[in-house]
Amino acid sequence: MKEILASLQRQTAGTLHMLFANERLLCLSDIIVDEVANPAQLAEVAVAAAQHVSAIGERPRIALCLDRCGKDSLSQGDRLRKAAQLVKAAAAELDVDAPVALVDAMSAVDGSGRAKRTDVPYNVLIFSRAGIAATVRDVLRSNSDWSEVGPFLLGTANRAHIVTPEVSSKTLIDMASFAGRNLDGSSSSVGSTGRNTHNLGERW
Numbered sequence: 001m002k003e004i005l006a007s008l009q010r011q012t013a014g015t016l017h018m019l020f021a022n023e024r025l026l027c028l029s030d031i032i033v034d035e036v037a038n039p040a041q042l043a044e045v046a047v048a049a050a051q052h053v054s055a056i057g058e059r060p061r062i063a064l065c066l067d068r069c070g071k072d073s074l075s076q077g078d079r080l081r082k083a084a085q086l087v088k089a090a091a092a093e094l095d096v097d098a099p100v101a102l103v104d105a106m107s108a109v110d111g112s113g114r115a116k117r118t119d120v121p122y123n124v125l126i127f128s129r130a131g132i133a134a135t136v137r138d139v140l141r142s143n144s145d146w147s148e149v150g151p152f153l154l155g156t157a158n159r160a161h162i163v164t165p166e167v168s169s170k171t172l173i174d175m176a177s178f179a180g181r182n183l184d185g186s187s188s189s190v191g192s193t194g195r196n197t198h199n200l201g202e203r204w
Helices: 002-008 039-055 071-088 132-143 170-176
Strands: 014-021 024-031 062-067 094-100 124-126 145-156
Touching: 002 014, 014 039, 014 132, 024 039, 024 132, 039 062, 039 071, 039 145, 062 071, 071 094, 132 145, 145 170
Parallel strands: 024 124, 062 094, 062 124
Antiparallel strands: 014 024, 014 145
16 A cells, blocks of 8 residues: 555545434544644645545535644644635635634534534534544444444545455445545535535435
8 A cells, every 4th residue: 555655646644534324424534643733734634535525526614623632722723724724725615614613513413413503514524633533433423323434544545545354345335436536636626516426425
């Protein structure tokens, strides 16, 4: 896999968990770095996550989430705002807010995954520390009927992904059908609202 990524001049930047419940899509992403993520790294993950969401025919609405557990909330907020500016510079049509408290980002969803309010909720949550996306995923899946496809590796040009031996056959088929699709098109393809006929979408 390293050789494939090296030939594409790519390296993994983050992970993406796609959760589905009651016609609702929620994507959770975080960073694969040991140190504090910088705005450029956060923006790269946000744009890559948006490309995945657009590829299944949904319009991404991104929240760069504030990590209240960290000790650097003030500087973290500044990094998230700068990351949002970089996202808009890369794809001006994307909807992105920063910083957003997790409770606000999740306020549109109840335990069953149904929207509580009429406005369009966030469907892509980006976290600035490794492991937070998986933790939020675990909490959601333990208390509701969310199902998952992923996690996908961001930054790989969608050419390489890793699954565990416990992966279900349905999830493996969904990931295989998505893997390899070209997500490197122009930024105009990001944020598309047209639906695609795709196995992932059929889970709804």
